[in-house]
Amino acid sequence: MSQNIRRKPATLSDVAAKVGVAPMTVSRVINGNGYVSEETREKVLEAVKKMNYRRNGLARNLKRQRTDTVGLVIGDISNPFSTELANAVRETLSFKGYNLFICISEQSAKEDISAFDSLVDHNIDGVIVATRSNEEGDERLNEIADSGVPVVVVGRDFKHESVDSISADNFNGGFEATQHLIDLGHRRIGFIGAGFENRSRLKRLQGYLSALTTHGIEIDERLITGRRGSSNETPGYSTEAIGYEGMKRLLSLPSRPTAVFARNDFTALGAISAVKEAGLLIPQDIAIVGFDDTPLALHTTPSLTTVRQPMKLQGQLAAEMLLRRIDSGTVMAPEARTLECELIIRESTVIRD
Amino acid sequence: MSQNIRRKPATLSDVAAKVGVAPMTVSRVINGNGYVSEETREKVLEAVKKMNYRRNGLARNLKRQRTDTVGLVIGDISNPFSTELANAVRETLSFKGYNLFICISEQSAKEDISAFDSLVDHNIDGVIVATRSNEEGDERLNEIADSGVPVVVVGRDFKHESVDSISADNFNGGFEATQHLIDLGHRRIGFIGAGFENRSRLKRLQGYLSALTTHGIEIDERLITGRRGSSNETPGYSTEAIGYEGMKRLLSLPSRPTAVFARNDFTALGAISAVKEAGLLIPQDIAIVGFDDTPLALHTTPSLTTVRQPMKLQGQLAAEMLLRRIDSGTVMAPEARTLECELIIRESTVIRD
DNA sequence: GTTATTCAAGTTAACGATAACATAGTCCAT
DNA sequence: ATGGACTATGTTATCGTTAACTTGAATAAC
Numbered sequence: 001m002s003q004n005i006r007r008k009p010a011t012l013s014d015v016a017a018k019v020g021v022a023p024m025t026v027s028r029v030i031n032g033n034g035y036v037s038e039e040t041r042e043k044v045l046e047a048v049k050k051m052n053y054r055r056n057g058l059a060r061n062l063k064r065q066r067t068d069t070v071g072l073v074i075g076d077i078s079n080p081f082s083t084e085l086a087n088a089v090r091e092t093l094s095f096k097g098y099n100l101f102i103c104i105s106e107q108s109a110k111e112d113i114s115a116f117d118s119l120v121d122h123n124i125d126g127v128i129v130a131t132r133s134n135e136e137g138d139e140r141l142n143e144i145a146d147s148g149v150p151v152v153v154v155g156r157d158f159k160h161e162s163v164d165s166i167s168a169d170n171f172n173g174g175f176e177a178t179q180h181l182i183d184l185g186h187r188r189i190g191f192i193g194a195g196f197e198n199r200s201r202l203k204r205l206q207g208y209l210s211a212l213t214t215h216g217i218e219i220d221e222r223l224i225t226g227r228r229g230s231s232n233e234t235p236g237y238s239t240e241a242i243g244y245e246g247m248k249r250l251l252s253l254p255s256r257p258t259a260v261f262a263r264n265d266f267t268a269l270g271a272i273s274a275v276k277e278a279g280l281l282i283p284q285d286i287a288i289v290g291f292d293d294t295p296l297a298l299h300t301t302p303s304l305t306t307v308r309q310p311m312k313l314q315g316q317l318a319a320e321m322l323l324r325r326i327d328s329g330t331v332m333a334p335e336a337r338t339l340e341c342e343l344i345i346r347e348s349t350v351i352r353d
Numbered sequence: 354m355s356q357n358i359r360r361k362p363a364t365l366s367d368v369a370a371k372v373g374v375a376p377m378t379v380s381r382v383i384n385g386n387g388y389v390s391e392e393t394r395e396k397v398l399e400a401v402k403k404m405n406y407r408r409n410g411l412a413r414n415l416k417r418q419r420t421d422t423v424g425l426v427i428g429d430i431s432n433p434f435s436t437e438l439a440n441a442v443r444e445t446l447s448f449k450g451y452n453l454f455i456c457i458s459e460q461s462a463k464e465d466i467s468a469f470d471s472l473v474d475h476n477i478d479g480v481i482v483a484t485r486s487n488e489e490g491d492e493r494l495n496e497i498a499d500s501g502v503p504v505v506v507v508g509r510d511f512k513h514e515s516v517d518s519i520s521a522d523n524f525n526g527g528f529e530a531t532q533h534l535i536d537l538g539h540r541r542i543g544f545i546g547a548g549f550e551n552r553s554r555l556k557r558l559q560g561y562l563s564a565l566t567t568h569g570i571e572i573d574e575r576l577i578t579g580r581r582g583s584s585n586e587t588p589g590y591s592t593e594a595i596g597y598e599g600m601k602r603l604l605s606l607p608s609r610p611t612a613v614f615a616r617n618d619f620t621a622l623g624a625i626s627a628v629k630e631a632g633l634l635i636p637q638d639i640a641i642v643g644f645d646d647t648p649l650a651l652h653t654t655p656s657l658t659t660v661r662q663p664m665k666l667q668g669q670l671a672a673e674m675l676l677r678r679i680d681s682g683t684v685m686a687p688e689a690r691t692l693e694c695e696l697i698i699r700e701s702t703v704i705r706d
Numbered sequence: 707g708t709t710a711t712t713c714a715a716g717t718t719a720a721c722g723a724t725a726a727c728a729t730a731g732t733c734c735a736t
Numbered sequence: 737a738t739g740g741a742c743t744a745t746g747t748t749a750t751c752g753t754t755a756a757c758t759t760g761a762a763t764a765a766c
Contacts, residue, residue, distance in 0.1 A: 004684045006501045011722055022746050027724060035744050052500050057474030058415040059722035062751050067411075069471060077436045078648075086430060090457050094464070099471035102455040104443050111447070118422060118452035121410030122475055147405050148359045269652055295431075299622055301654030331357045364752055375716050380754060388714050412752035415721050 010051040018047045030055055061123060069099045070322060071119035073112070075131040077104050079266075080294040081311045085130060085154065088315025096323055098125070105131050112137030116144055126150035126322045133157050150325035152318045164321045164335045168309035173341035174207025177261050177289045177307050180343055182215050184350070186259035186287060189217075192246035192271055193239065193263025194226035204291060208261055223257050225249050239263070243270025251278050258286060259349070265290040265297050268304055272348070287349040302347030309341045363404040371400045383408055414476060422452045423675060424472035426465070428484040430457050432619075433647040434664045438483060438507065441668025449676055451478070458484050465490030469497055479503035479675045486510050503678035505671045517674045517688045521662035526694035527560020528567075530614050530642045530660050533696055535568050537703070539612035539640060542570075545599035545624055546592065546616025547579035557644060561614055576610050578602050592616070596623025604631050611639060612702070618643040618650050621657055625701070640702040655700030662694045 012030075016023040021040060028034040029044040036044075047053075061067045072089055074082045090100045101124065103115035112131055117140070119127055127149060129141060133156045145151045145160045152164045181189050191208050205224070212219055225246040243262055250257055251274065262268035268290030275286050282288055282302055290297060293308035317337060325332060365383075369376040374393060381387040382397040389397075400406075414420045425442055427435045443453045454477065456468035465484055470493070472480055480502060482494060486509045498504045498513045505517045534542050542565065547558050558577070565572055578599040596615055603610055604627065615621035621643030628639050635641055635655055643650060646661035670690060678685060 006682055006684055009500055012724095013722075023722090024724075024747080025745065028745090031724085035742085037744060040744080052496065054473060054496075054500055056415070056476065056722050058411050058420075058476045059751085060474075060724075062409070062411040062415055062753090063722085063724050065751070067475070069475070077430065077439060078433065080431065083430045083436070086457060087459065090459075094467070099467070100456065101471075101475075102457070103453065104439060104455070106440065106443075114447070114452070118454075120407060121413075122420070122422070122454075123409065123411045143405065143407075147362055147407055296649060296652060299649060299653055329359055331359055365754095366752075376752085377717080377754075378715065381715090384754085388712085390714060393714080409752050412721085413754075415723095416752085416754045418721070 009056075010053045011056065012053075015044065015047050015051055015053050018051065019043050067123050067125055068097060069101060069122070069124045070319075070326075071122075071124040071127045072100055072102045073105055073115045073119070073127065073129045073131055074102065075105050075107070075112075079292075080296075081292050081309070082130065084311040085315040085318075088312040089128060089319045092316045092319035093323070098323070105137075109134045109136035113140045116140055120144055120149060124149075125326050126152070128152050128154060128318050128322055129158070130154040130156070130318075148331070150322055152322045152325070154314055154318050160334065162325075162331050162334060164318075164325070164337075166314055166317050166321065166337045166339070168314065168341050169338045170203035170309075170341070171207040171210070173291060173307040173309065173343075174204035174261070175211045176207075176341070176343045177204075177291065177305075178208045178211035179215070180305070180345065180349065181259040181261065181287060181289060182211065182217070184259070184287065186257075187217055188220070188223065188255065188257040188259070190223040190225065190250045190257035190260040191263075192225050192243055192250070192260055193267045194224050202263075204261075204263060222253060223250065226263075239266045240270040240273075243267035243272075244274045245270070247271035247274035248278075251275070251280075256286075259283075259288070260286060261289045261291075263291060265292045265294045265304060265306055268306070268348075269296060269300060272300060272304075283347070283349050283351065289349060293344055297344070297346070300348070305346045305349040306344050307341045308344050310339050313339060362409075363406045364409070365406075368397065368400050368404055368406050371404065372396050420476050420478055421450060422454060422475070422477045423672070423679075424475075424477040424480045425453055425455045426458055426468045426472070426480065426482045426484055427455065428458050428460070428465075430455075432645075433649075434645050434662070435483065437664040438668040438671075441665040442481060442672045445669045445672035446676070451676070458490075462487045462489035466493045469493055473497055473502060477502075479505070479679050481505050481507060481671050481675055482511070483507040483509070483671075501684070503675055505675045505678070507667055507671050513687065515678075515684050515687060517671075517678070517690075519667055519670050519674065519690045519692070521667065521694050522691045523556035523662075523694070524560040524563070526644065526660040526662065526696075527557035527614070528564045529560075529694070529696045530557075530644065530658075531561045531564035532568070533658070533698065533702065534612040534614065534640060534642060535564065535570070537612070537640065539610075540570055541573070541576065541608065541610040541612070543576040543578065543599075543603045543610035543613040544616075545578050545596055545603070545613055546620045547577050555616075557614075557616060575606060576603065579616075592619045593623040593626075596620035596625075597627045598623070600624035600627035601631075604628070604633075609639075612636075612641070613639060614642045614644075616644060618645045618647045618657060618659055621659070621701075622649060622653060625653060625657075636700070636702050636704065642702060646697055650697070650699070653701070658699045658702040659697050660694045661697050663692050666692060 012023045012026050016026045026044050028036050029041050070093055076082055086102055093100050105111040105115045145163050155167045158165055194205050260271055262271050268288055271288055275282055280286055290304045290306035293306045297304040297306045365376045365379050369379045379397050381389050382394050423446055429435055439455055446453050458464040458468045498516050508520050544561050613624055615624050621641050624641055628635055633639055643657045643659035646659045650657040650659045
């Protein structure tokens, strides 16, 4: 007979009634505060065990007006760097006694909003947002920040009078990646992965453009590729396809580039496949630089020159900034931090002995 | 002056008072049920907007006795397959109007327990658990299941009279991987990555052993390697080191293996590095098989033969099974499902033209 | 013109826990 | 013996919502 209706879990009062004390006494035993005699304590604990009592967090948090829980919204968990971020955040939080709930929002504004709402609905004490920004989502995030919920954003734009932000210096990363190629003597340098969103928002592209201009290299629009049309459905590993297609397009140009800077490592990976397929050599025929230094980058053949952003540090700082807001209980002025990236030179741009 | 104390958010009653109606009327407007005149509705909505009212989910859920939220506990989110699982779960749930909160528990039983507790404390409607099993964690999970919370476990052992489980057929996957090597003529076949936990629990190893025995190949303990000592701190990409060390040990044997089956793709990756470093060729000198078919496997050189487990399907099924339990509201007998794996043959075992 | 029916609210009592306050006994010091 | 400090409880009110019930119009039905 497996059709037993699930019995309702025991409450504090149930336990209290069984032992013959007031609910408050049981509460004291559970939470280990206030005075309780050893004798009573034992009787209560016995009943708690026997009745399989678990306290109701909803009720508790409602009364306490806090949850000791923080939410993290990430798009694209397929991306190893989201993963690293999440881990760093969790570690920092758990150290301070906070729990972390992660919500995934892969693609749409609708999912962003639903993630925000479900977290706020659970009265989390604060939120860290690391999704790609989009209009409707930002609007809701604004409301949430307005309503006094502590918010920190990571790796994306967002302006609000009480929201901290933290990000890698994507512009400079893009600049250095491109400069590295220029230093190696390249003049025709392509960019793969532009144009999903407002182009001026893509700092890596801006860095690329700036590096070219700085070195007096004329910008050739034909060398800048990406999916102009499809606005925002490029999660994780799927950007690989963009790299592949983009590189194919670049290779078919009358005068093809001798080097390419890809928006991220996955895109670079796709580009590598396309180059290999065309029977060309990396880096002799085409040098390639990626971005993010995902674990993949070390294991491609040739290994991938890429720009590492300090994900762990970003996660730590995000958590710390959020906790500061939570603890202060006040509305503080926003703080924005930008962290330096590091160029990691490997075989996809330079031949090792 | 940024030292404004955070003002308390408006409540239903606040809004009601402002408009001059009963709280219940405001509740009706918010939830869109019951009768409310168009006139009142507009006045309420206006006040809601003006006061930046957000309903308190804790109070709501406490009253409604449900949260429409499901928890997922994963260890090791660095692993792409956890990621795929999480995504599949989320998709299936969101389709049914449920939210997903993900908790990470990287290593210790303590973290497992704290993840379980934080989810249960928020009165989630059910939990999916996909961490590696460990004694204390299982004990708490047992209590949770006992207390009537719907639970489904994925990819791990767990016995409870009302907990469903779902898993890939790791034994058979291990068997097929090994048989593939045997079919190719290999007789000295190593295993890398044994021994973190109770060895009989590692189904992939069991499959390996069984394949050897089935084909009359004697088992040579020296060919089975792993970290016997360190029990359970091998998150994600770090198993790569185990692969590297394990392979080095195997290569230094008087008569080294001609093929190796690695516990997972990361381990295989480490093994590949060690082989390359020793100046040997894959697969000519050493053939290598991994497990999981992570995105990496396609991009190693040579590309990696591996066993794919249907992560997406596991996620979908887990979510569906859990929802069935939640919806039924009864205590149902446990169901256990095992899904077939698929051997993906690539260049690390077979030379392509 | 009386009785149903529908609409538009309001009232009450939880949901389960806890902060804050109140009570009462014991023990010790002055 | 009177007051204060400490211990061990109990009582009350409340956190913010909503289910369930009630009230009172307005409209429709006979």
